[in-house]
Amino acid sequence: MWRYFEMLPVKDVKNIVTLGEGMTPLRRLSHLASYLNLSSLIMKDESVNPTGSFKARGISAAVSKAKEFGIDRCIIPTAGSAGGAMAAYCAKAGIQCIVVMPEHTPDVFKMQCRHYGAELILVKGLINECAKKVEELKKQKDHFDMSTMKEPYRVEGKKTIGYEIAEQLDWQLPDVIICPVGGGTGLVGIWKAFKEMIELGWIKEFLPRMIAVQAANCAPLLASYKDSLNWKQNFSPQPSLAYGLAVPYPFGIDLMRKVIDESNGEVIAITENEISDGVKEIEQEEKMAISPEGATTWKAVSHLLVKNLISPNDKIVLLNTGSDHKSLEDLDGT
Ligand SMILES: Cc1ncc(COP(=O)(O)O)c(C=O)c1O
Numbered sequence: 001m002w003r004y005f006e007m008l009p010v011k012d013v014k015n016i017v018t019l020g021e022g023m024t025p026l027r028r029l030s031h032l033a034s035y036l037n038l039s040s041l042i043m044k045d046e047s048v049n050p051t052g053s054f055k056a057r058g059i060s061a062a063v064s065k066a067k068e069f070g071i072d073r074c075i076i077p078t079a080g081s082a083g084g085a086m087a088a089y090c091a092k093a094g095i096q097c098i099v100v101m102p103e104h105t106p107d108v109f110k111m112q113c114r115h116y117g118a119e120l121i122l123v124k125g126l127i128n129e130c131a132k133k134v135e136e137l138k139k140q141k142d143h144f145d146m147s148t149m150k151e152p153y154r155v156e157g158k159k160t161i162g163y164e165i166a167e168q169l170d171w172q173l174p175d176v177i178i179c180p181v182g183g184g185t186g187l188v189g190i191w192k193a194f195k196e197m198i199e200l201g202w203i204k205e206f207l208p209r210m211i212a213v214q215a216a217n218c219a220p221l222l223a224s225y226k227d228s229l230n231w232k233q234n235f236s237p238q239p240s241l242a243y244g245l246a247v248p249y250p251f252g253i254d255l256m257r258k259v260i261d262e263s264n265g266e267v268i269a270i271t272e273n274e275i276s277d278g279v280k281e282i283e284q285e286e287k288m289a290i291s292p293e294g295a296t297t298w299k300a301v302s303h304l305l306v307k308n309l310i311s312p313n314d315k316i317v318l319l320n321t322g323s324d325h326k327s328l329e330d331l332d333g334t
Pocket residue numbers: 053054055079080081082148180181182183184185186187243244245291293294321322
C-alpha cells in the first residue's frame with residue numbers, strides 16, 4: 001500500500017513499518033453472479049494481507065506514524081483482528097504493545113497477539129468494555145491509545161483500499177461497494193480516498209453507493225437510522241460469528257452515517273445463520289475460503305436486490321476483510 005506514500009501521513013520513508021500489506025487481488029465471482037443473474041460481481045480480497053485481515057493497512061499506517069512521533073508504547077481495544085495486527089506491527093517497530101480483547105474471542109486471535117510479544121488483557125463483554133479498560137490503563141501506564149477513530153492514521157491506511165479499487169478497475173469505479181462495518185475505518189477510509197481522487201482529477205465525480213453491512217446481533221448503525229436520538233436505550237448487542245462486526249457503540253458512527261448519506265447508500269443487517277450460510281456458499285460456489293465478516297457482503301446482495309436497492313446490471317464490489325483461518329473452529333460446528 002506504500003506505493004501511495006505521497007497520499008499517506010508519514011513524512012520520512014525510513015519510518016515506514018511494513019509487512020507487505022496491500023495491493024490485494026480483485027476476484028471475479030462468476031458462479032455467485034450467475035446464481036443471482038448479476039452482470040458483474042467482484043470481490044476485493046483482503047484475506048491475503050499480513051496477519052490475515054485488512055486491519056494490517058490501518059495498523060501499518062498508525063504504527064509508522066507512531067514511530068515517526070517517537071512513541072514507544074501503545075494500547076488498543078480490539079474485537080480480535082486489529083489486536084493481532086497491532087502486535088505484529090509493533091513487534092516490527094520495536095514498540096511495546098498492550099492488547100485488550102473480549103475474553104470470549106477464539107483462542108487463535110489471542111495466540112496471535114502473544115506470539116508477537118504483546119501483553120494481552122482479557123475483558124468480559126464486547127469491545128466497548130475493552131475500550132473502558134483501555135481508558136483506565138492508558139493513564140496508569142502512559143500508553144498511546146490506538147482505538148478506532150480516536151487516532152487519525154488507521155483510516156489513512158484503510159483508504160488505500162479505495163485507491164487500489166480505482167487503480168485495479170482502470171479508474172472506472174463500480175456502481176456499488178458493499179463493506180462490512182464494525183468501527184467503520186474501512187467504509188470511511190474508502191470514501192475518503194474517492195474524495196481525494198476527485199480533487200486530484202484521477203476519477204470523475206461519479207461515486208459508488210456505499211453499502212454498510214452489520215451483524216444483526218449487533219447493528220448500531222441500523223438502530224441509529226431507525227431512531228437517531230434514543231437508539232441506545234433499548235439496544236442489546238450480542239456477540240457474532242463475525243467478531244469484527246460486534247462493535248456496539250462505534251466512536252465514528254456519525255462519520256459512517258455521513259458516508260452512507262452522501263453516497264445514497266444503505267445499511268443491511270445479516271443474521272448469524274445467514275453468515276454461516278454465506279461462508280459455505282462462497283466456499284462451494286467459488287472455492288474461496290473467507291472470513292464471516294466478508295461473507296456478510298455476499299448475503300447483503302440478495303437483500304439489496306429484493307428491496308430494489310441495486311440492479312442486476314450494477315457493477316458490484318464486495319469487500320472480504322479477512323481470511324477464514326481464525327474462524328475455522330467456529331464455522332466447523334455450524
Ligand atoms: C475481519 C474484520 N472485518 C471487518 C471489521 C470491521 O472493520 P471496521 O472497524 O473498519 O469497520 C473487523 C474489525 O475488527 C474485522 O476484524
